[in-house]
Every structure is written in structure tokens, then in C-alpha cells.
Amino acid sequence: ELIGGEGIELVDRDGKRYVDFTSGIAVNALGYGDTGLREAIVGAAEGLIHVSNLFRTEPGEQLARKLVASSFAERVFFCNSGAEAN
Numbered sequence: 160e161l162i163g164g165e166g167i168e169l170v171d172r173d174g175k176r177y178v179d180f181t182s183g184i185a186v187n188a189l190g191y192g193d194t195g196l197r198e199a200i201v202g203a204a205e206g207l208i209h210v211s212n213l214f215r216t217e218p219g220e221q222l223a224r225k226l227v228a229s230s231f232a233e234r235v236f237f238c239n240s241g242a243e244a245n
Contacts, residue, residue, distance in 0.1 A: 164191025212237040 161177075163170045167190050169177045179191075189196055210216050223235045 166190045166192065212239065 160172045161169050162172050164179070167179055169179050169191065171177070207216060207218070210219075212219070219237065223237075226235045227233065
């Protein structure tokens with residue numbers, strides 16, 4: 160029974176470690192126990208984890224500014240699915 164992980168390794172109840180060669184299937188590629196991801200999740204849990212993109216939020220505006228600054232776009236449009244994006 161797996162109970163935790165660190166980096167690319169999973170840990171079972173007996174403390175035995177396993178290299179996870181399949182972590183790319185339906186999960187992120189950051190590995191287990193990623194500090195940055197953990198801090199982002201905790202920070203989100205202290206505020207708004209999810210708000211519809213119909214509403215204005217500071218995190219949404221921060222992301223929009225970063226996307227504009229890092230791309231060719233002058234503005235961004237957040238939508239719920241690929242249908243709206245297309």
C-alpha cells in the first residue's frame with residue numbers, strides 16, 4: 160500500500176521505496192512532494208480555490224498580465240472549454 164512519495168519515488172507502508180516510471184499517466188510531471196506545488200495549493204486553500212471565469216479575481220488578472228507579457232497577445236480570454244477558445 161502506497162502512502163507517500165518524494166521526487167520520483169513512492170513509499171509504501173513498510174517504508175520501501177519505488178521509482179515511479181509511470182507518473183506521466185493522468186498526473187503531473189512534477190513528482191511527489193514538490194515544494195512549489197504544495198505552497199501554491201496551500202495558498203489557494205487560504206483564499207479562493209475555484210471561481211468561475213465569469214468573475215473578476217486578482218489571481219486571474221495576474222495570470223492574464225503574465226500571459227500577455229510572455230506572448231504575442233495584447234489581451235487574453237479565459238473560457239471553460241475548447242469550444243469557446245476556438
